[in-house]
Amino acid sequence: RKEVEQDPGPFNVPEGATVAFNCTYSNSASQSFFWYRQDCRKEPKLLMSVYSSGNEDGRFTAQLNRASQYISLLIRDSKLSDSATYLCVVNRGSQGNLIFGKGTKLSVKP
């Protein structure tokens, strides 16, 4: 099983749509969870950290299910500028370094 697994997409959605991405991770000792965004040929940039209680930042909502080792990201009211690859990121073990999923590509169309 891959350490961090994501549906590669692409997800092609119209502006204003709601889209959800899922991610599973294999190491039950992981304690830090993030969603990063990566534009084409650019560096990953933090979108949001993911907490057990779930967290929301504007149009973005992240959820963590430790029992199922599953992380989700919901984007509401999609904008053209949301087009990017969304990376699920988990630390390896309790103090380990960040391991990236391959990413899910989102394309928002007018």
Place this chain on the structure above:
Amino acid sequence: EPEVTQTPSHQVTQMGQEVILRCVPISNHLYFYWYRQILGQKVEFLVSFYNNEISEKSEIFDDQFSVERPDGSNFTLKIRSTKLEDSAMYFCASRWTPLRSGANVLTFGAGSRLTVL
């Protein structure tokens, strides 16, 4: 906003040559990292560095690779005897606190694209 700065932005080299990629982490950060991303593939961890020594390295980071913090500001990745498969984007990142604290996250530089011919 503080930035992680990387140079060069793009380097083309011949197979077998040595390459040094340079990074200036954010000034008050204590933990430094190199990641790489082969075109079309995922971001892969190479090495982490703290207190002037390697704290963790991946199976990719073999004897061909080395890191150094020569002067308290620069953080370098040296690749000896480059191979075609070393062609990738190399990202430097830095962090203030240990990952277990949760709140602080990695800040990445814009990357150095290495092309080995």
